[in-house]
Structures are given as C-alpha cells and as structure tokens.
Amino acid sequence: MHQPDFDIAIRLGLVPDSTLIARTLARNLTWLCASPDYLSQRGTPLHPVELEQHDGLLYTHRAPGGCWQLLHNGQRQTWRVKNRLRSDNAFSLLEAARMGLGIVVMPLFLGAEAIMRGELKIVLPDWQPEGGNIVALYRQTRRASPVIQALVNEVAEKLGPEPEWEKTVTTGRAAAPLEQGRKRP
Template sequence: MDRLTALQVFRRVAERGSFADAGRSLGLSPAAISKNIAELEAHVGARLIHRTTRRMALTEEGRLYLEHVTRALDALAEADTALCPIKAAPSGLLKVSAPMTVTLTRLSSAIPAFLERHPGLRLDLQLDDRRVDIVREGFDLAIRGSDRLEDSSLVARPLATMPHVLCAAPAYFARRGRPAVPADLNALDCVRFSLSGHADVWEFHQGGRTERVAVDARYSVSSSLAVRDALRAGFGVSLIPRPYVEDDLRTGRLQAALEDWRTVETTLYAVYPSRHYVAPKLRALLDFLVEAFEEQG
C-alpha cells in the first residue's frame, strides 16, 4: 500500500461523499479507490466508512481519523510550499572549503560577480589546503586537487586539469646547471610542496620509460605560493602546477626544464555529499565553478 495515496483517497472520498466522484477527481478507477480504502482500513484495524449500494458515511472511527489525516496532509502541503522560494532562486548560506593557491590564482577575482548575480546567497569560503571532512564539518562543497581521487561516497565533479612543470629561475640554472635527465635533480636544491600527493617522489615519463626521483628538499612548505616565491628568488627547482607560474614562464622570470618528459597532472574536483535533490544554491555554485575554470582554459 502506498500510504500517502491511501490517505489522500480517504480524504477525497470523505469530502466528496462518493467513491465515484473521488475517483474522477484523482484520476483513479472506482476499483482503485475501493482498494485503497480497504487497505487503509486493514492497516488501522478499523472500519472507516460505512458503504452500501446507495450511499456511504464515515464511521465514528472514520471521523476521528479524518481530523488527524486532514491536519497531516495540510502540514505536508505547507512544507512543500515553504520550499518554493528556495526552489525558485538560489538563497541561503554556502559553506565552501578550497585550497588557497587555486582560489587566489584562478577563482577569487570572479567571486564578487557570482555573488552579485545571486543576491540571496551568502558565502563562507574557507581557504585551507588540508583535506576537510565535508559531512562532519558541515561544508556544502569542497574543491580538491588530486592526481588520484580516493574512492568515496561523495560526488566528485571534475573542474579542470593542471599539468605540472619543472622550473627554476634563469640565474639558478646558470649557477647550478639545467637538468638534462630526471636523475640530474639529485644534484640540485629541490623545493618541496609538502601537501602534494607526490611530495616525496617526482615521477617523469618518456617513450614508455618511467623515472622516479626521491625528493631530498632543504625547503618544504605547505603553500604553492611559497614554493613559487622560492623559485623566483633563485633558491632552487621545483615541480609545480603550470598555471601558478604561467606568467613567470612567459616573461622569463622562471624557465622550464625537462620539457621532453611528461610528469604528473592534478585534476581539480568539486566534491559534495549527494547528487540527489541538489539545492539551488549548490547548483548555482557548481555552474559558476565550471564556467570560471572553463574560461581560463
């Protein structure tokens, strides 16, 4: 028995005083109306309606039950109505976790326009490179970068892919030499991004061959912006997402090396708890993120 349908049938029969009229208004056959009433009576263990070939009437139990059923169905209708404004336009608070460097270099300048587009939204954006527990900490969404996203019950929507580049300042290469093969990195000063999934081993591929370099870094830091600052200062060499240093490579402030070798790529994902009944505020944010990263290529 579909209990909600049975309750709606019972209420409509009581209001119309006729199985046939109730059936016509609900688009159900007389047999379906009778079946729902019979199953409801079996469920509550009481006769709710006296019925003869000529007329029908509620029993005492039926009148009492109708009062409660009416209140319950009206409350459900009010609950649906209460959601209408939320369904109509994005509104409310969005709590979002995102890596600091990705946000500052590729996203933050577009956020004011996003909020202007949706005046009913409020955004609590927490910049943190740690991997937050989305559900336990109450986040609507997190942006995560990974070359291998772990299995999860969370929904992960790809946003962009960031290739990495090995680079350093021209002065550093002039002083210490430009690596010709990955093994040459063992003689250079490596700057290590400590939160990376490949912080301890840098991997390079060429023609079906793979070389791995264990990273023995004098300087480890949990910010890619700090890694970039060290490279700009001529301190050493690092493997860093190319978008973070694209301007430096274009102007010559930094130079790439080992470009004939392929290395890791980091995929950015929008991660959120469920794909069912995605709230308008979350849908608006997802659309914005996809648009923002597509515009940057």
C-alpha cells in the same frame, strides 16, 4: 569536507573519499620549473637522473621520501631529488623558486604568470609531473541542491576545457618559457 557546515570544496589531484561527488573542473597541469638565475648557476638538467645534483623545493604532500613522479612517454617514473626546502604551501615554494633556491613542481595555474614574465623557466618539458585535476567535491546529499549545482556548473564553464592560464603559457611558448638545456661537454 568531513565537517557538516561545508557544502563544497575545490581540490587538486586525486580524490580519496568515494562518499563524495567529484566533478572535474579543469586539468591541473604541472611542470618542473626553476629561475633563470638558478639554472645559469647550477646548469639545466637534461635528464631526471641529474635531479639528484640539484636542489629540490618539495611540496610536502607531493614528494614523499624526497622523490618526484614524472610521466615520460606515458610511463610513470620516480626520481630522487635533493631536498633543499619542504613546505605545504605552494605560494612559498613559488617564491623560493623565483628567488633561485631550486627546482620546483609548479602547478601551471599558480606559476603561469612567473613563466610568462621570465621569472621561471620550464625544465625537462618531456618529463611532466602528474598534476591530476582541479575537482569540485560535494556530498551526495547535496547533489540535488540547485545552488551547489549552479556554482559547480558556473566554475566549470568559466574555466572551460583549456583554462586561461594554459592558453597564456601555450600561446606564449614563442616567448621561450622552456629552458632548452645546456650542451653536453
């Protein structure tokens, strides 16, 4: 966004540059997910303290120091994860999770299809990674631009307060995308 030839950017999460106008387009819900094969081989964690015994698929920019920040009952808590794979590419992490390589923090917009097809299960549903929002960013000098404003309005309207990927997973909860966990011995 610091290059003069960019008019608008779509970004996930927090917006560090206050010189830009930020318009929230949708929530960026995220979940801890793993493949059914991984969970059947390694077990399903019942509490985040168990994440230390699991393989983590870590997004470089979201897991500094090999830790995940999870929200539980409105409180943010940090949990250490064993690093099996680190990448700055969410698509690579999605594929690694599908292949059974570990547990991943997955944005719902990217993982909804895999969840609905049963390729991924949501684990620790009461401990949600903070996803922030999907935000349109543009310069203040471009604020009056009718084209930029029309594009931002159109995207916000198309996504709506509950984007299609959220409806799909919420409606499909009866299809059991949540991994219920193993019984304690």
